[in-house]
Amino acid sequence: MxxxxxxxxxxxxxxxxxxxxxxxxxxxxxxxxxxxxxxxxxxxxxxxxxxxxxxxxxxxxxxxxxxxxxxxxxxxxxxxxxxxxxxxxxxxxxxxxxxxxxxxxxxxxxxxxxxxxxxxxxxxxxxxxxxxxxxxxxxxxxFDTATNTVVEALDKIRDTADAHDRLFFIEVMGRDSGCIALRAGVAGGAEAILLPEKETAIDELIENLKSGSNKKTSSIVIVAEGDKNGGAYDIAKKVKEHVPSYDVKVTILGHLQRGGSxxxxxxxxxxxxxxxxxxxxxxxxxxxxxxxxxxxxxxxxxxxxxxxxxxxxxxxxxxxxxxxxx
Amino acid sequence: MxxxxxxxxxxxxxxxxxxxxxxxxxxxxxxxxxxxxxxxxxxxxxxxxxxxxxxxxxxxxxxxxxxxxxxxxxxxxxxxxxxxxxxxxxxxxxxxxxxxxxxxxxxxxxxxxxxxxxxxxxxxxxxxxxxxxxxxxxxxxxFDTATNTVVEALDKIRDTADAHDRLFFIEVMGRDSGCIALRAGVAGGAEAILLPEKETAIDELIENLKSGSNKKTSSIVIVAEGDKNGGAYDIAKKVKEHVPSYDVKVTILGHLQRGGSxxxxxxxxxxxxxxxxxxxxxxxxxxxxxxxxxxxxxxxxxxxxxxxxxxxxxxxxxxxxxxxxx
Amino acid sequence: MxxxxxxxxxxxxxxxxxxxxxxxxxxxxxxxxxxxxxxxxxxxxxxxxxxxxxxxxxxxxxxxxxxxxxxxxxxxxxxxxxxxxxxxxxxxxxxxxxxxxxxxxxxxxxxxxxxxxxxxxxxxxxxxxxxxxxxxxxxxxxFDTATNTVVEALDKIRDTADAHDRLFFIEVMGRDSGCIALRAGVAGGAEAILLPEKETAIDELIENLKSGSNKKTSSIVIVAEGDKNGGAYDIAKKVKEHVPSYDVKVTILGHLQRGGSxxxxxxxxxxxxxxxxxxxxxxxxxxxxxxxxxxxxxxxxxxxxxxxxxxxxxxxxxxxxxxxxx
Amino acid sequence: MxxxxxxxxxxxxxxxxxxxxxxxxxxxxxxxxxxxxxxxxxxxxxxxxxxxxxxxxxxxxxxxxxxxxxxxxxxxxxxxxxxxxxxxxxxxxxxxxxxxxxxxxxxxxxxxxxxxxxxxxxxxxxxxxxxxxxxxxxxxxxFDTATNTVVEALDKIRDTADAHDRLFFIEVMGRDSGCIALRAGVAGGAEAILLPEKETAIDELIENLKSGSNKKTSSIVIVAEGDKNGGAYDIAKKVKEHVPSYDVKVTILGHLQRGGSxxxxxxxxxxxxxxxxxxxxxxxxxxxxxxxxxxxxxxxxxxxxxxxxxxxxxxxxxxxxxxxxx
CATH class of the missing domain: 3.40.50.450 (Rossmann fold)
Structure with missing residues (x-):
């Protein structure tokens, strides 16, 4: 000592x-x-x-x-x-x-x-x-609390996505790290997760969403804030251009991810x-x-x-x- | 019958x-x-x-x-x-x-x-x-569930606002009605609430925030989506122009307000x-x-x-x- | 003034x-x-x-x-x-x-x-x-917070009741008043609610549970603490005597009902x-x-x-x- | 394969x-x-x-x-x-x-x-x-969900314990394991934790509670269900005998610990x-x-x-x- x-x-x-x-x-x-x-x-x-x-x-x-x-x-x-x-x-x-x-x-x-x-x-x-x-x-x-906060938000948004057969893009925090996005995405049942550590071609994403849409009525895509394709609004816009029939919504979860018991x-x-x-x-x-x-x-x-x-x-x-x- | x-x-x-x-x-x-x-x-x-x-x-x-x-x-x-x-x-x-x-x-x-x-x-x-x-x-x-959801989000954001001495603008749902904004604002201890039913001059808001800032270290302003001053981003921008020293953040709570048990x-x-x-x-x-x-x-x-x-x-x-x- | x-x-x-x-x-x-x-x-x-x-x-x-x-x-x-x-x-x-x-x-x-x-x-x-x-x-x-707390507890217990096909007796607070029991019971989907303001014959309760059990696999009975039939343990014991085949469990929610945000x-x-x-x-x-x-x-x-x-x-x-x- | x-x-x-x-x-x-x-x-x-x-x-x-x-x-x-x-x-x-x-x-x-x-x-x-x-x-x-459920219950009970300056004994699940008791106890700020894996003499517990009571106004003692001293009611009774001045309450958390999202x-x-x-x-x-x-x-x-x-x-x-x- x-x-x-x-x-x-x-x-x-x-x-x-x-x-x-x-x-x-x-x-x-x-x-x-x-x-x-x-x-x-x-x-x-x-x-x-x-x-x-x-x-x-x-x-x-x-x-x-x-x-x-x-x-x-x-x-x-x-x-x-x-x-x-x-x-x-x-x-x-x-x-x-x-x-x-x-x-x-x-x-x-x-x-x-x-x-x-x-x-x-x-x-x-x-x-x-x-x-x-x-x-x-x-x-x-x-990290654990923030991930739980994101998952609770996803559960809520899923209610609305299902009720309306919508496609949601949800942007989550993490700076250059996709840890929150990946864990919360798996825990929240996201249909796709865009991560800074991994390139995702937008057309590939669109193909996936299209193929899934035969069976699924709603989809949630998680976008990590550090993703290279731009923020959730940009990506949503691109997807919407390719598939105008989708009912697309965006939510940036923002600072509520930092707080909480x-x-x-x-x-x-x-x-x-x-x-x-x-x-x-x-x-x-x-x-x-x-x-x-x-x-x-x-x-x-x-x-x-x-x-x-x-x-x-x-x-x-x-x-x-x-x-x-x- | x-x-x-x-x-x-x-x-x-x-x-x-x-x-x-x-x-x-x-x-x-x-x-x-x-x-x-x-x-x-x-x-x-x-x-x-x-x-x-x-x-x-x-x-x-x-x-x-x-x-x-x-x-x-x-x-x-x-x-x-x-x-x-x-x-x-x-x-x-x-x-x-x-x-x-x-x-x-x-x-x-x-x-x-x-x-x-x-x-x-x-x-x-x-x-x-x-x-x-x-x-x-x-x-x-x-309405009750949505209000509780907003209040829980405010509680979380308050943690961060306090920790950083920040001014937050939070936009909440309600279309032309300020009911969610008013109740959640009172329940969440908002420093100001902008409502569609009531005009709020931006300079008055700024005065209030300034006078409060002597005693308070953080502030939360609720903006109802139907408010006539524009959305939370617009208002935050105007306030920031007048009081550049503030550390201003914006969160649009979005669709998580519709869901949940x-x-x-x-x-x-x-x-x-x-x-x-x-x-x-x-x-x-x-x-x-x-x-x-x-x-x-x-x-x-x-x-x-x-x-x-x-x-x-x-x-x-x-x-x-x-x-x-x- | x-x-x-x-x-x-x-x-x-x-x-x-x-x-x-x-x-x-x-x-x-x-x-x-x-x-x-x-x-x-x-x-x-x-x-x-x-x-x-x-x-x-x-x-x-x-x-x-x-x-x-x-x-x-x-x-x-x-x-x-x-x-x-x-x-x-x-x-x-x-x-x-x-x-x-x-x-x-x-x-x-x-x-x-x-x-x-x-x-x-x-x-x-x-x-x-x-x-x-x-x-x-x-x-x-x-009252509203306490009722929500009871309902959240009921939701959790329902998970287990369903998974095991069990009959649960849940005792809730309220002294001589059945207000919490009634509201929480309706909100939690209780199969029966025993209230201080209303006599419930135990054999009637048993008949109801039996008739319901053809269609339902689990049941939750709310017992207000002021109920005249005794506490949840007493009632559970009597029911168990009449219908020994039931898998009966009891939970007294207790003081967690008083607290919480x-x-x-x-x-x-x-x-x-x-x-x-x-x-x-x-x-x-x-x-x-x-x-x-x-x-x-x-x-x-x-x-x-x-x-x-x-x-x-x-x-x-x-x-x-x-x-x-x- | x-x-x-x-x-x-x-x-x-x-x-x-x-x-x-x-x-x-x-x-x-x-x-x-x-x-x-x-x-x-x-x-x-x-x-x-x-x-x-x-x-x-x-x-x-x-x-x-x-x-x-x-x-x-x-x-x-x-x-x-x-x-x-x-x-x-x-x-x-x-x-x-x-x-x-x-x-x-x-x-x-x-x-x-x-x-x-x-x-x-x-x-x-x-x-x-x-x-x-x-x-x-x-x-x-x-295990993680159950521990969170216990901690949330402890937070609620702490509100009441503090408001009334009370001593609470809370019994938690875990059969022969003290894992839930230990983690939830640390996370909930319990003043003492009785574990199946570790003998705790009741008089030692009483000494600790007495010494703490000079500075603290309320106390929460976690009792794992597998603890060798008997359940929470027994232990509470013994403590109450030694220190009749304490306002002692007991809660058995019960089956709500198994459920929940x-x-x-x-x-x-x-x-x-x-x-x-x-x-x-x-x-x-x-x-x-x-x-x-x-x-x-x-x-x-x-x-x-x-x-x-x-x-x-x-x-x-x-x-x-x-x-x-x-």
């Missing part, structure tokens, strides 16, 4: 369900081990602006079931500049903070990695993003990752990411998590899309 | 949660009273195309909790023409159908009213639309309305709408339901929007 | 979803009208123990979607004694509180009525109980009632209950609300139980 | 959410590979009674979101006897069925294993049980397992279980799955129970 006495925790980048259970675990695990825990507001902006407060075990009461993040989050340009890093370091030093836990995605980790190298402050990263686009963790915090999976994952991150700092680790591999929490190099591109789409799921939607 | 022996039921116009419980009540109440009940597929199109089938008590098993409509629905141009009405009548006559129950909105009722006058076939209308825009029923079937309220309402509609036919009524007034089911003239414009926004709810969002 | 400057608000008796939106409306409407608003913790106990705090508009931020009550609630024996009333009065007087809003059920109202008569302090009651057992309001705060209906109702209660105090009213009649908020005498027994089960719902479950 | 032309699928034992997506995947993957697929009703009872039907791709339309199992399930004593196995075999042979997929738990697998050895019919097992008590699969089908996780898992099971049969495998290890589907010996006892409680989760509930 290291001699660390005081640590800080922040959330940065897009918010994700499960961040609050994770903050709770960091705070209470820290206090259990005799640490003082400081909460930083609005991510790196709070480090720079000295927007922090001392937390105790009651600071994180009744937050386990809440979406969003009680520490708030922001994207911070200033932390990319040396002057910003310097201010952040001075604020941490003045408060006697000897370790930092950052919850976020690759942008967050990139900043943390650099900051830690320059100022030699121990940093542990926790993968918190609905996109599931990080190497070193099978699943990121928030975290699922059991994300609450448990957030708790485990927060607990492990504190233990990692106490064990003298730095510039590591805690992640879920199989059903255990493991450490990975933060640098590797940032720089490695992992193809995270499960091959069997890719295979079964067409098979299960017959 | 009349000598009617056989009735038909159909759903028409946009689907609404609660239609299935309503169909179930029509079928089982009819059978209980010794009637034969015929289900018409795809609304008036099914009347014209003779797309109908005999239903029994098991035809409506396990549908109480399903959104959409097992009878499917469609908008039908042909039923506005005399040839279409004639075909529909011949099909009903050939099958010996002596009464018709139509579940839908004002378009549905307009067709039913005219058809019934010309061919002297008894018709009862059931107000099924999420928009709550019909005179003669305090609430229409589907009906709420208890809508299942009970659908059951009551279906039960009452069959009883009305048995009592020799025609061209009536069954509706909810207070907590009892009452009959109104179909003609009146179509032609009367009722201002359905509760004055106290309108008053409290600004008061409760301080 | 009266010259009242300071009011207090409390929740008492069993908690009900919608109490938080209601507290929020009381606080913000009060502040809007220039009042100071004091929150009393733990119902009448807090009045007696002087457990109160000044509230501002931010005291009720982010509570609209939360079940339970931020003011907490308790049952308080001491408030039934004169010494308790006296202490409560002194505490109110010392703080300069000139009006009191109490959210709760008939026990709560009985205390408030007596207290107000003795000490001449204006009191307004808000019907907050899941049981829906108060005269003067078609629906009480929390309030439905849109209860958030809107709570907001309207809280808003109306403050306005009533400002208008010089006292010993009144604000309630929902039809779709408007109306005042009733508190005394009448307590003493009048109203049969609140809708006759058409009672009629249709057997008809719709065929 | 083997020369199998016709396979059968059944669900047996307790139903679990995700069985329907799994059946759908078996049927559609089979049809995709040119197989005929037969659905067996009511588990092994249907094999013995010849209660089966030919399925096509539309037989499994619109079931992805439904809890329970469209094939129904039953516990079958006759399949433990040789005469039962013989009848089952004759029925399969008469229909030309050359492979069998069984979805269920260890009882199901024990029957399948024996049947397959005696009659040399290829059998693949799919782990479908909410209890998560099978060796060879990190998670069983239905499957989560995204369980729909995806069910789809993957069903897809893999068909492929395993086609690859000539027999007496294997398909299971989830890490994030891939792998085969295990059915015999091993039945006979191996695996301690499935994650050590870090066990450690953090006391730490996170401070």
């Amino acid at each position: 290291s001699k660390i006495n005081k640590i800080a925790v922040l959330t940065s980048g897009g918010d994700a369900p499960g961040m609050n259970p994770c903050i709770r675990a960091v705070v209470r695990t820290g206090i259990f081990h005799g640490l003082q825990v400081v909460g930083v507001k609005q991510g790196y902006q709070g480090l720079i602006n000295n927007n922090m407060y001392d937390m105790n075990e009651r600071s994180v009461s009744n937050i386990l079931h809440l979406g969003g993040t009680i520490l708030k989050t922001a994207r911070c340009m200033e932390f990319k500049e040396e002057s910003g890093l310097e201010k952040a370091y001075q604020n941490l030093k003045n408060r006697g903070i000897e370790g930092l836990i950052v919850i976020g995605g690759d942008g967050t980790f990139t900043g943390a990695e650099r900051f830690s190298r320059i100022y030699d402050i121990p940093v542990i990263g926790i993968p918190g993003t609905i996109d599931n686009d990080l190497y070193g963790s099978d699943f990121t915090l928030g 975290p699922s059991s999976f994300d609450r448990v994952l957030g708790s485990r990752l927060g607990y492990a991150a504190v233990n990692a700092l106490l064990n003298g680790e730095t510039r590591k990411m805690v992640g879920l591999k199989g059903n255990t929490i493991q450490l990975a190099e933060l640098e590797e998590a940032i720089s490695t591109h992992e193809f995270k789409l499960e091959p069997d799921l890719l295979d079964m899309v067409d098979i299960l939607a017959i | 009349s000598k009617i022996n056989k009735i038909a039921v159909l759903t028409s116009g946009g689907d609404a949660p609660g239609m299935n419980p309503c169909i179930r009540a029509v079928v089982r109440t009819g059978i209980f009273h010794g009637l034969q009940v015929v289900g018409v597929k795809q609304g008036y199109q099914g009347l014209i195309n003779n797309n109908m089938y005999d239903m029994n008590e098991r035809s409506v098993s396990n549908i109480l909790h399903l959104g959409g409509t097992i009878l499917k629905t469609a908008r039908c141009m042909e039923f506005k023409e005399e040839s279409g009405l004639e075909k529909a009548y011949q099909n009903l006559k050939n099958r010996g159908i002596e009464g018709l129950i139509v579940i839908g909105g004002d378009g549905t009722f307009t067709g039913a009213e005219r058809f019934s006058r010309i061919y002297d076939i008894p018709v009862i209308g059931i107000p099924g639309t999420i928009d709550n825009d019909l005179y003669g029923s305090d609430f229409t079937l589907g 009906p709420s208890s309220f809508d299942r009970v309402l659908g059951s009551r309305l279906g039960y009452a509609a069959v009883n009305a036919l048995l009592n020799g009524e025609t061209r009536k709408m069954v509706g909810l007034k207070g907590n009892t089911i009452q009959l109104a003239e179909l003609e009146e339901a179509i032609s009367t414009h009722e201002f359905k926004l509760e004055p106290d709810l309108l008053d409290m929007v600004d008061i409760l969002a301080i | 009266s010259k009242i400057n300071k009011i207090a608000v409390l929740t008492s008796g069993g908690d009900a979803p919608g109490m938080n939106p209601c507290i929020r409306a009381v606080v913000r409407t009060g502040i809007f009208h220039g009042l100071q608003v004091v929150g009393v913790k733990q119902g009448y106990q807090g009045l007696i123990n002087n457990n109160m705090y000044d509230m501002n508009e931010r005291s009720v931020s982010n509570i609209l979607h939360l079940g339970g009550t931020i003011l907490k609630t308790a049952r308080c024996m001491e408030f039934k004694e004169e010494s308790g009333l006296e202490k409560a009065y002194q505490n109110l007087k010392n703080r300069g509180i000139e009006g009191l809003i109490v959210i709760g059920g008939d026990g709560t109202f009985t205390g408030a009525e007596r207290f107000s008569r003795i000490y001449d302090i204006p009191v307004i009651g808000i019907p907050g109980t899941i049981d829906n057992d108060l005269y003067g309001s078609d629906f009480t705060l929390g 309030p439905s849109s209906f209860d958030r809107v109702l709570g907001s309207r009632l809280g808003y109306a209660a403050v306005n009533a105090l400002l208008n010089g009213e006292t010993r009144k209950m604000v309630g929902l009649k039809g779709n408007t908020i109306q005042l009733a005498e508190l005394e009448e609300a307590i003493s009048t027994h109203e049969f609140k089960l809708e006759p058409d719902l009672l009629d249709m139980v057997d008809i719709l479950a065929i | 083997s020369k199998i032309n016709k396979i059968a699928v059944l669900t047996s034992g307790g139903d679990a959410p995700g069985m329907n997506p799994c059946i759908r995947a078996v049927v559609r993957t089979g049809i995709f590979h040119g197989l005929q697929v037969v659905g067996v009703k009511q588990g092994y009872q249907g094999l013995i009674n010849n209660n089966m039907y030919d399925m096509n791709e539309r037989s499994v339309s619109n079931i992805l979101h439904l809890g329970g199992t469209i094939l129904k399930t039953a516990r079958c004593m006759e399949f433990k006897e040789e005469s039962g196995l013989e009848k089952a075999y004759q029925n399969l042979k008469n229909r030309g069925i050359e492979g069998l997929i069984v979805i269920g738990g260890d009882g199901t697998f024990t029957g399948a294993e024996r049947f397959s050895r005696i009659y040399d019919i290829p059998v693949i097992g799919i782990p479908g049980t909410i209890d998560n008590d099978l060796y060879g699969s990190d998670f069983t089908l239905g 499957p989560s995204s996780f369980d729909r995806v898992l069910g789809s993957r397992l069903g897809y893999a099971a068909v492929n395993a049969l086609l690859n000539g495998e027999t007496r294997k279980m398909v299971g989830l290890k890490g994030n891939t589907i792998q085969l295990a010996e059915l015999e091993e799955a039945i006979s191996t006892h695996e301690f499935k409680l994650e050590p870090d989760l066990l450690d953090m129970v006391d730490i996170l509930a401070i």
